Amino acid sequence: MDHNGEPKRPLSGTRPPIQPRNFQEGRADQRSARPPRGSRTYSRRSLHGRVAHDLGSRILGGKLKPGQVLAPEDELSAALGVSRTALREAIKLLAAKGLMESRPRTGTRIRPREHWNFLDPDVLAWHFEAEPVERSVRDLFQLRRMIEPAAADMAAQQAGAAAVARLQQAFRDMDAAGDDGEKWEEPDLRFHQTIIQATGNELISSLGAIIETALTMSFRLSNDNPTGQRHSLPLHRAVLNGIQSRKPQKARQAMLVLLEQAEQDVRRALAVRRSGTQRPAAGGRN
């Protein structure tokens, strides 16, 4: 079998190498583009990390489709300009998140979409990186509405004094941030995380990563057209009151209102972004 016909495997042939060699993006980039200091599970510095990011983005972006078989390791690693070792470690990372699966002789193939672990912080981040579309926003808030009101309820029942104090502090910090979006994000996230943690349920705690992604995304959107976060302050206060006064139902309801408001904000920002400008998204904040 003469393989002259170039069997048309994805990612075979010449592709721009991942990052030809000595990359200077590391430092500079991380500073200017807001460190998503979140719960990423791989290093952006390491080569296999960058390969994983590259492949992961391409899978979530739909450029690599479920069922597709990647080019053989030799070929693919050559195409990416990295060693087989680096590529294989990247593949292991992605396989661990349910995105792909390797077998001898058969090769490495993209697993069907229903096996992808969208609850993994990285997978979700790649998902939003690819397409922050309405559907994803809807999905995200559907899940949050299932979790967070119930979590607030539980917190109102059983949050310890320390947790309540943390909650109060987070609220004060949000208040102090005023309209400065930069300063707002962190305590906002801390507020929601504290509630999630206060459930004392590790499974639910792990969903905190989802919330983080949600907030990061909504913040990035509202950066372009600042609707201002201040109007959500009283909503947060209501949640806080419900919890510290031990009124589960009040806390639950307040959280629900808060989420609906938040979703509307995101939708509005998304609409503006879509209709108005198609500014290069990756550019900056002018």
Next chain:
Amino acid sequence: MDHNGEPKRPLSGTRPPIQPRNFQEGRADQRSARPPRGSRTYSRRSLHGRVAHDLGSRILGGKLKPGQVLAPEDELSAALGVSRTALREAIKLLAAKGLMESRPRTGTRIRPREHWNFLDPDVLAWHFEAEPVERSVRDLFQLRRMIEPAAADMAAQQAGAAAVARLQQAFRDMDAAGDDGEKWEEPDLRFHQTIIQATGNELISSLGAIIETALTMSFRLSNDNPTGQRHSLPLHRAVLNGIQSRKPQKARQAMLVLLEQAEQDVRRALAVRRSGTQRPAAGGRN
């Protein structure tokens, strides 16, 4: 520098090798012990897969504690009796699930527990493998009560004809299974998965893996003292009715009842197992 003082790093020194060489466990074991054909993301055949399983179990089992630094790669791979390649790939796999983190000079250390992704099927499986204790059961059902009734509600609103048909089929298969636990498990899982999928929300779909683990566990427990699943048949029927007759509230309520019943069953089985016999758990089904 005489390293005679044996710095007491975990996993240094002599340990039983992972599985010295040619292992014949693969085939035989997989057949007898019910293939958890679930959503595992690694191969049990491969060496790095076994190493990952070994380390993962030890982390979730508490034998390796957060903050601990593993022995250097050379040392650890020697101790485990595998090559550095295999070890490194295992580490990448575990790192992708939030369990550990590697840095030059510092070494590889177990991440704090709150970073562990308990929503990952493998992590959850290792968790239950280690200690199917009451607390984990409580956590699991708390989460299910947040998700599944809401999912049933959504399904009642928007499930397509195909989904309803699948649901009916699953129900019929459960009915046909009667008291045969072996035959019951699969359609039961299918029933719940179908509902989860019918939400049309990929994030929620990913939670299906959690359900799977829950059912697998409860099945394994109820295997020893068969309470019989038949009594849950009418409960499933109620859910099915709610969905196919497009009554969201009914479906939601029915699912809630179903879950409470299921949790009680598991708790009962757990209590019996705990008090009565300490039979070797890994043994069989005598």
Next chain:
DNA sequence: GGTCCATTAAATCCTCATACTATATTGTCC
């Protein structure tokens, strides 16, 4: 004399290249 900063040093992971092995698919022969 103490504090801070730059430079050096060392430990560990990271990447590479290469060779060999194991496994599963495919094709072939009877």
Next chain:
DNA sequence: GGACAATATAGTATGAGGATTTAATGGACC
């Protein structure tokens, strides 16, 4: 049609450097 051989591919092993982060050292300045 079934057993068996050929083959492509991922899996494992090994050795050698390179890169990076932490720690230590030394000097300058107050």
